[in-house]
Amino acid sequence: MGAGAAVATGATTPYSHLLDPSRKWYNNRSLITSSTNGYDGSMMNGLQSLDQWSSYFNNPTGGKLGLLNAIQNIGSLAAYPFAPYMSDGIGRRPTIFFGAVIMVIATVVQTASQSVGMFIGARFLIGFGLTFAANAAPMLVTELSYPSYRAPLTSTYNSLWYSGAIIAAWTTFGTFKINSTWAWRVPSALQALPSVIQVCLVWFCPESPRWLVSKGKDEQALKTLAYYHADGNEQDPLVRYEYDEIKTALEFDRTVVANVGWKSLFTSSGNRKRMRIIIALAFFSQWSGNGLVSYYLNKVFDGIGITNPTDQLLINGILQIWNLAWALAASFMVDKIGRRVLFLTSAIGMTIFYTLQTALAGHFQNSGNSDSAHGVIAFIFLYYAAYDLAFTPLIVSYTLEILPYHLRAKGFNVFNFAISLSLIFNQYTNPIALDAIKWKYYVVYCCWLVFETVFLYFFVIETKNRTLEETAALFDGDDAVETIAGHHAAGDNEKASIQEQSLEK
Secondary structure, eight states, X not given: OXXXXXXXOXXXXXXXXXXXXXXXXXXXXXOOHHHHHHHHHHHHHHHTTOHHHHHHTTOOOHHHHHHHHHHHHHHHHHHTTTHHHHHHHTOHHHHHHHHHHHHHHHHHHHHTOOSHHHHHHHHHHHHHHHHHHHHHHHHHHHHHSOGGGHHHXXXXXXXXXXXHHHHHHHHHHHHTTOSSTHHHHHXXXXXXHHHHHHHHHGGGSOOOHHHHHHTTOHHHHHHHHHHHHHTTOTTOHHHHHHHHHHHHHHHIIIIISOOOSSTHHHHSHHHHHHHHHHHHHHHHHHTTTHHHHHHHHHHHHHTTTOOOHHHHHHHHHHHHHHHHHHHHHHHTTHHHHOHHHHHHHHHHHHHHHHHHHHHHHHHHHHHOOHHHHHHHHHHHHXXXXXXXXXXXXXXXXXXXXXXXXXXXXXXXXXXHHHHXXXXXXXXXHHHXXXXXXXXXXXXXXXXXXXXXXXXXXXXXXXXTTOOHHHHHHGGGOHHHHHHHXXXXXXXXXXXXXXXXXXXXO
């Protein structure tokens, strides 16, 4: 039943000859947490186009509308001090379960809201629960995945943001003709769907083998690796390679570089490089102009004369399908093309298409030409194709892979914290700025996108075709890489010696 050593796959990795080419990507699970976040963004976009929702909550605008959008991220902020300690303390699975339960309860309250205060409170709780699940779930995916599918699967995790967005967009399109509050209560209720699935199925997933090793549960960790990577064969060469590397990397972090606390995120040169990239990617992912379309698409359409709710909701639904297709395609190219190429291609494409979108929006404001409005829509789609090449699939997978195990939960928490800060700023500022200066606000993002491109060119490091431990060690200098590589060399020599002795007998 064991997978055994396999023929080389063509990847230039020290473990490529150990990979089993028959192992399928769908042997991995735990990918749906991101759907909840995607659902929320698209749902709030759709609700703003519903007269039933607007009238029920007294037609919110400006700061009040910003608060209704931003409150989920404010809820997320409240949970950040606790999430990494739960993920590292009680494990990835229990933390996902805890967050999912909170989100289910909060969604029930949101659906039953009788006032704007009740709606805001429920959205705060959704954000609070989401932080726990979103902290643990991608780490479980990346720490459990078969090596050759780790980067594509972790990238797919964040790309499934759009699966939630698609459900929300088409649900609001289907309910907007209901002449009652159920036009917005039905989409609100369906936001619980990903969390309900998690509550029911998370216990069928294994715990992270890296977490198990960190807690001294080596035997269970080895069994988990063997079951999911080699059909239960604990002596499979790949399983032994991974197991030895995990133990070596954890011991290196614990005893050599003391990478164990919050302070260590910024004390060493390697960690400062990590945090510079991680925090930048978090802000870039929300400050690239996408926040306007993600949360205030109706205002963008109002600015180009598309005011019919049916048209707005229909375009929103099609856009989410377009986004999912591009994001998933990019997810499975990360190890073929590489992270750096995808990031730079994405940034250059966004800069070009957003600049053209800005020019056409300005032309429409001055001339009222409908062709300019149609051009804006076209460039929104092209802009998102560029965005989805890197900033949907890679921001989570790249962040997780460059962090060593003992810093992974804390560093990823900082990443999510930075995203929440950027979102809160966006969700408060965007509607106010759009009302005040209209299309001229787009120029700010055009300039920012140029800065992003320059930053990515100088600071993003290529990490393709490496194991999780080898990727994290890139930032700690040659000594760290050699320590882990040297352990493998010693291990390989020992195994070769054992095999030779066996043959002699």
